[in-house]
Amino acid sequence: xxxxxxxxxxxxxxxxxxxxxxxxxxxxxxxxxxxxxxxxxxxxxxxxxxxxxxxxxxxxxxxxxxxxxxxxxxxxxxxxxxxxxxxxxxxxxxxxxxxxxxxxxxxxxxxxxxxxxxxxxxxxxxxxxxxxxxxxxxxxxxxxxxxxxxxxxxxxxxxxxxxxxxxxxxxxxxxxxxxxxxxxxxxxxxxxxxxxxxxxxxxxxxxxxxxxxxxxxxxxxxxxxxxxxxxx
Ligand SMILES: [Mg+2]
Numbered sequence: 001x002x003x004x005x006x007x008x009x010x011x012x013x014x015x016x017x018x019x020x021x022x023x024x025x026x027x028x029x030x031x032x033x034x035x036x037x038x039x040x041x042x043x044x045x046x047x048x049x050x051x052x053x054x055x056x057x058x059x060x061x062x063x064x065x066x067x068x069x070x071x072x073x074x075x076x077x078x079x080x081x082x083x084x085x086x087x088x089x090x091x092x093x094x095x096x097x098x099x100x101x102x103x104x105x106x107x108x109x110x111x112x113x114x115x116x117x118x119x120x121x122x123x124x125x126x127x128x129x130x131x132x133x134x135x136x137x138x139x140x141x142x143x144x145x146x147x148x149x150x151x152x153x154x155x156x157x158x159x160x161x162x163x164x165x166x167x168x169x170x171x172x173x174x175x176x177x178x179x180x181x182x183x184x185x186x187x188x189x190x191x192x193x194x195x196x197x198x199x200x201x202x203x204x205x206x207x208x209x210x211x212x213x214x215x216x217x218x219x220x221x222x223x224x225x226x227x228x229x230x231x232x
Contacts, residue, residue, distance in 0.1 A: 004135040005159055011106055012229045013163040015156055015180075017170030018112035018119060021190055023126055025198040026052070027088045033058060035084035039072040082118045086125045091192050093218030098131040100222060109136035109156050111168065113146040113175075135159055150179040157183065165229055169221060170211075171197055173204035177211045186228050187211045188221060 019025040033048040040062065047065035048058040059077050072080075101108050110132055112119050119139045123129055129137075136159065138152045145151035157166065166185040170176035171194070177187040189211035194202055204210035215221055 004133070005161060006107075007162050009107055009160050010162050010164055012165045012167060012225060013107045013109060013156065013160050014101055014167045014169065014225060015109040015111050015153075017168070017172075017176055018110055018122060019114070020171040020197045020199065021091075021169060022094050022128065023088050023090050023122070024193075024196055026196055028086050028122060029058075029198070031086040031088055032081035032084060033062075034087075035080045036062060036072075036077045039076060039080055040066050041068050042066050082115055083121070086122055088122060088125050090126050090128065091218070095128070097218040097221060098128060102131055106225070107136070107160060107163070108132055109138065109159075111138045111147065111152045111156065113140040115139075116141045147175045147179065150183065153179050153183055153185070167225060167228075171202070172199045173202055173209050173211060174199065177204070178206075178209045181208055181210075181212070186213070188213045188215055188224065190218070190221070191216055192218075 016022060019028070029052055030049060033045055033052070036048065036059075037043065037045040042065070044062040044065045047061040050056070051058040051061035059074055062077065063071055098108065108131055110123070116139050123137065136156070138155055140146035140152065143152060143155060147153075153168070157163075166180065166183070167188060168176065168180040168185050169188045169190055171190060173189065177189070180187050189202075191202075191214055213224060215224065
């Protein structure tokens with residue numbers, strides 16, 4: 001892979017997670033259930049949504065709710081879920097935050113785990129592609145490594161080796177903050193209506209997994225970035 005390294009950039013790099021950080025993954029799930037619902041002759045959406053809220057398996061729920069003699073198969077439903085064009089919107093303040101960073105010429109990145117097509121469909125649906133240089137969108141399937149390893153984070157460091165500081169803004173202490181913490185980044189957990197997040201609860205498995213800073217909304221982030229960038 002060609003690495004578009006920019007050695008002339010000396011400012012901070014602000015990397016963000018995608019799912020349950022820039023938008024609510026639950027909205028993607030419901031959008032996916034709507035897409036699955038179109039495979040059925042009967043309306044299975046209420047059963048799938050109920051399963052999501054009760055911690056059940058939405059695909060099993062759809063099959064149970066359907067009276068169809070030949071319902072779609074699980075692989076067909078999974079394909080529909082993963083590859084549909086999602087109807088999702090950015091969380092409050094996300095676009096304003098990205099716009100401000102862009103105006104201030106602060107370099108931004110996305111570090112997200114998932115399938116290439118699925119994550120890129122989400123990025124397109126959210127209309128956020130314009131805020132990131134192409135090489136700064138780091139998707140686990142495309143690089144063959146996810147956030148349970150330091151690889152995606154190291155890749156970003158290689159792209160901006162002279163950056164003054166790296167930030168990672170994400171939601172899930174189970175996997176989002178360990179490696180950026182170990183690499184000396186500043187980690188920020190964004191907690192916008194965390195009760196709506198897909199991954200619960202949000203306790204860190206170890207102190208190294210914990211975010212350094214917790215913030216309730218996008219508008220609280222920029223002052224923190226400016227503070228930490230000027231402090232050194
Ligand atoms: Mg996330």
